[in-house]
Amino acid sequence: MGKLFPGSARLLALADEMREVRTVCHCGKKATMVVRKSPNGKVQVSGDQVLVGGNEMYVSLCRIHWREAVGDRKPIVEEEVFSK
Ligand SMILES: [Zn+2]
Structure with a gap:
């Protein structure tokens, strides 16, 4: 859904190295x-x-193919990338 996992956000805030x-x-x-x-x-x-333990499948995509997969047809603008 294009949202950072809460645990990942916390780790990004605290990490000395990535x-x-x-x-x-x-x-x-x-x-x-x-x-x-x-x-x-x-x-x-x-x-x-x-969702852990289901029969779902996770697929890694670049931003262009992710937008295509989720049906997002809006043009990419800088604010969109950095404001979410
Ligand atoms: Zn791609």
């Missing part, structure tokens, strides 16, 4: 977003932020 574990989107670009897909392959855009 090491990035890079993940790659299917297009080859750096993946910075994640979608959760239901067992039928449909991207979930509502519901609990954290």
